[in-house]
Amino acid sequence: MVGHFISIENLEALVKELLKTQIVYAPVPHVYNENTLTFSKINTENLGQIVLNKFRTVDSPKQFIYKLLETVSQYFGDKEYDIKAPALVLLGVKACDLSAIEVLSRVFGEGEFKDAFYQKRRDNLLIISSDCDDATPNCFCTLVGGKPYPEKGYDLNLSPLEDGYAVDIGSPKGEAFVSSWKKFFTDLSLVGRNKQEDNRQAILEKVEEINKEYSFKSSLDEIHKKSLDTSAWKEITKTCVECSACNRVCPSCTCFLLLDQGKSPNLERLKVWDFCLQSSYTKVAGGANPRGKLSQRLENRYECKFNYSYERLGRYTCVGCGRCIECCMGNIDMRKAFKIQEKAVLLGAKLK
C-alpha cells in the first residue's frame, strides 16, 4: 500500500494551521503526574507538550462524543433538536479507544432508534489516531482480541518513524484531509515501513509479556457463559466499595438515565451517564431490586462486557484499556477476576 509520511516539523506546522479554524484535543502529560496523559485542548502554548504515542490517556475520548450530561429535549416543540456539536479534531487516540468508539457507534447508531446526539458528535469528529509504543501495567488489549496499534476505526493513523510518522488513511474523511493539506505530506516509500513494523512487533510483545500470567485456557465469553457460580463473585466483590469509578472511566460503557426537570414553560429532559454498579440502577418502584447485591451488579458488569455483548454485538465490549483496574480503590483487577472465574469453571467441569 502506498502511504504518506509527515515529518515532526510538518506535523507541528499542520496542527498550528488547524488551530486557526478548529478545536483540537490531544494527549498531554498531566500537571501532577507526568507519566500519565490526559486529553487537553490544544493551543499554541501547549502544542509542544503533545505526546502522540506512548499509551492511552487516563480519560477516554468518550467525553467528546457522548456527553456526561446534555439536554436532549425541551418538549414538546423540538421535533429535530438543535444539537450543538462543534467540529473537533482528536489527535493521538489509541487502538483500544477506537475499538470503544466502535462500540458506542453501534449502540447509539444501530437498530430502529438512532441517537441523533451521538451521531452528530461522531460525524463532526476527525480522528487522527496513533500507535502505542509503550504500555501501562494495566493494559490488556491483547487478551480481548485487540492490538496496541490501530487497524481500523480512524480517519488517519500515525505510526512513529525516525523524524516523523507513517500516515495511514482509514476513511474518505481522512483521504480528503490529506489532500486538502497536501503540502505537509510526502511519499512514504522514500522512508519505508520497516520501522513501523518493528515498533508494532515490539509493543505487541510488550503487552503480551505484561499479561503472560493471564493467558486463559478458555475464551472469556465461555468463562462467563459457564460461570453462574455466585460464590466466586462474592469473593471478587469483597473489596468493592460501589464507587462506580470503573463505570465512569470506561470508554465503552454506554448506560445513561433520562432526567426531567424545570418549571413550565422551561422544561427539559437531560441525558446523564448512569452506572450499573449503583443499586439504584435496577431498583424498581416499590423497592424490589433484581440486582440488589453488589456481587450481582459486578457480575452483571462483567457479563455485559464479555458474554451479553458477545450475544448482542458479536464482540467483547471491553477493549482492554485497563482504566478500570487503574482507578479501582478496591484493587479489583478484571484479569484476576477472570482467573478466579476460570478456576471455578474448570473445577466445576471436573466435578461433573
Added chain:
Amino acid sequence: MENIYRPIKAKVENIIQETPNIKTFVLRPEEPMRFAAGQFMQVTYPGIGEAPFTPSSSMYQTETLEFSIMKAGQVTSLLHEQLKVGEYVGLRGPLGKGYEIDKWHGKEVFVVGGGVGLAPLRALLLALFHNINNYKKLYIRFGGRSPQDLSYKEQLKTWEKKDKIDMVVSVDRGDEKWKGKVGIVTTILEGSGIDPKNAVAIVCGPPIMMKFVTLKLVDLGFADNTIYLSMEKNMSCGVGKCFHCNVGPHLACKDGPVFTWDKVKVIPDPF
C-alpha cells in the same frame, strides 16, 4: 434525524379511579399513536419525570389511549395527586414488541394476572376478544390483595359471561360482600382442565407473583417457551440505548417487554 427522546403531547381527557391506588388516565395524543397489545409507551409528566406503562385500552381504539397506573413512586404519585383533566402529558412510543397473538391461533390461552398487571392484560384480552374465533378457549385467572384492589370490576363481570371464557378471580383477603375465591393467585391455577400441550400462558404482575406463577405453570406441564412473562424492569430510555432494563443479554424495551421463560430462566436473577 428524528429526536428519539422527544415526547408527543397528549391531552388528559378523563381520569378513572379503579382502586385506591390505581387510576386509569384516558389520553388523546396530538399525533396518531397506534400500538399492538403488549407494546408499551413512555409517559412524561412534564418537568417531573417519565415512566413506562402499557396501554390498557384496546389496540383497535385509535383516537385515545388508556393507561392504568398504580401509585408506586415519585412520578406515579404526582400523576395521581396533581394531574388534572384538560392538562397535558407526553408520550413516546409504541415501544417494544407486542404479544405474538397470531402464533396462538387454535390454542387455549391461559392468562394470569395480579395487581396492576391486569392493565396490559386487559389490552391483550381486548385484542383476543376481537378475533375470539381464532382461539380455542381463554382462561382468565386474576388475583388481587382484596376485593377493592381489583381493577375493571364492572368489565370483569361482563367478560365472565362471554362464550369460550373460563374466568376465576381470587383475592388474598375477602370481605363480607366477596363471593369469589380467597387465596393467592397460584392457588387458582390448578384444575382448569386446560391441556398445556396445546396452550400458552401469559403472566403479568408483581415480580414475586411472576416467579411463583411461573414455577407453578412449569409444574402443570407448560413448556418453557409457551410461558410469556412481562418483565417490568427499571427502564429509562425505552429505545434500547440506556441498558437499564437488561434481562441478561436481552433488553426488555427492545426484545421484550414480554419474554418466554426459556429465554429468562438461563440468566442470573431474572425477577
